[in-house]
Amino acid sequence: MTGTAESDPVKSASELDYPPFSIVLEDGRADGFSVELMRAALQAMNRDVTFKTGAWPVIKQELEKGWLDALPLVGRTPEREALFDFTIPYISLYGAVFVRDGKHDIANLQDLMGLSIGVLQGDNAEEFLHREGFTENIVATKTYEEAFLMLAGGEIDSIVAQRLVGLTLIDKLGLKNIETAIAPLTEFKQDFCFAVADGDKELLALLNEGLSLIIANGTYDHLREKWLGILDRKEDERVLTLQIATGATTLLALIVIGLFIYYHWREHYNLKFNEEKFRTLFENMAQGAFFQRVDGVLIDINSAGLKLLGVTYDQFIGKTSMDPQWRVIREDGTTIPGDQHPSMQALLTGKPVRGAIVGVYHSREKRTVWLNITAIPQFKPEQDRPYQVFVTMHDISKRKQTEETLKQQAIHDPLTGLYNRSELERRLEEEAQRSIRYNHELSLFMIDIDHFKQINDQYGHPTGDQVLRQLTSFIDRNVRKTDYAARYGGEEFVIVLPETPFPKALELAERLCRQIAGTPLSSLENGKTINLTISIGVATMPEHAKSWGDLLSTADTALYAAKRAGRNQVMSA
């Protein structure tokens, strides 16, 4: 998102006058269906948003330039696909042609040829008219309000606008002499979406997911009713008044029946429309999502969810969190029991669970997929227990893998793959505490290659590196699984031997020393064979040292004694 940190509010803007979708209140604040919808969608995703206000051409350009992050009301058109990325449409509307009362000779778009047509400058309607071949007689105004006042005053002949926008303005301005000539104008259909700056996939996913959430939890319906419900009803009233005024009173009964049927049909249609819209959003979400009933039964999942979990629809639907197929783990690797899965927690507590990190075993790919889970409980009106939970899953496996690699790099020596000095000290401290607590002996070797400088000087540094790696694998092969080695410095190694008494440690050190001296290193890149010897200092807790620091320095002193005594030998404290 254009230079913003993830927690910064999203920068958006409302246009001045596109009621009821996007308007500016008297106190200068942005309002309207689309503005509220975007705020709710982002709120559902825990993000704030700020709205500035501005004329449509200005804010459109600001999004293009990346000065804004998103706009709440952008009709998706082929021209704009190149400039922005769009969410799934949250409402699809048809346009209408508005004329002054009594102008009945307009039945289709072509009848507007030769007439002056008002549109908002830069609006989809203007782009649409250009596409339809209207080049002359278009009067582009700064706002639709201006166009409607011109139409009412006889300055222009018609207006092409969204039907709902036109009806709202006629109502707001109290215009009595305007009516719709073509409504709906089927050729002019607009899919309204939120738009984000081109390529801002992250914000796009956030908005799409937020939209799904507010459609699923009823906020969308509430806002639609608040902003569009009255208008829809007003339109119906207008139809009714018109019929009566034309003297068709005998048809009143029929109209009432018609309206009754219409209302029922519309309710059914709206429900179906919302359901379809929700399904489109749900299916197209980039993130995996599923629904789970209060009794724990999994009832729906989208394609992204199936892909993430590596299961088929049939393997998922009807199962519960307790199903043995789920192997869900915490970050520390421990298993999360079914009744403690994030979705079950949300259902049991009635509170959202956000940002839970879990690992789920992916049966097809035979690996653990790491997910960031948000589980939002959903309530029916006036019920305090959720009836289901909506869960989204964001794949963070790549991030986890990077974290793991960084963690490994931080504790290992890159040349030999052994623990590095700081990790050795951390482990040794723990080991020493255990040894003191349980009264176990802990031995340590400090190993140094003899005359290593000469090897470097004679064969070159890369061969020296190879020698260090060969010594590492030699150590690996010759110590117990519970012992571990570390690279302490350039050609100095440490081996930690937990629960090993001094005589045993000494015996092993002697053997290592002898074996190294008796096994010339071959298979080096330069084809040479090198006779390597090492010196070892041995110390054991508690005989020679009371702490891990003492243990290291005692073994170090013993090592230098071995060097002074002629190298290729073992010395102890």
Ligand SMILES: Nc1nc2c(ncn2[C@@H]2O[C@H](COP(=O)(O)OP(=O)(O)OP(=O)(O)O)[C@@H](O)[C@H]2O)c(=O)[nH]1
């Ligand atoms: N190839 C290689 N050489 C290293 C590395 N780290 C340290 N060295 C070399 O190890 C050598 C250590 O030399 P010295 O401390 O003089 O010890 P030495 O030659 O082994 O002699 P003694 O320890 O007294 O037997 C130096 O030449 C370092 O450059 C490494 O990662 N790779």
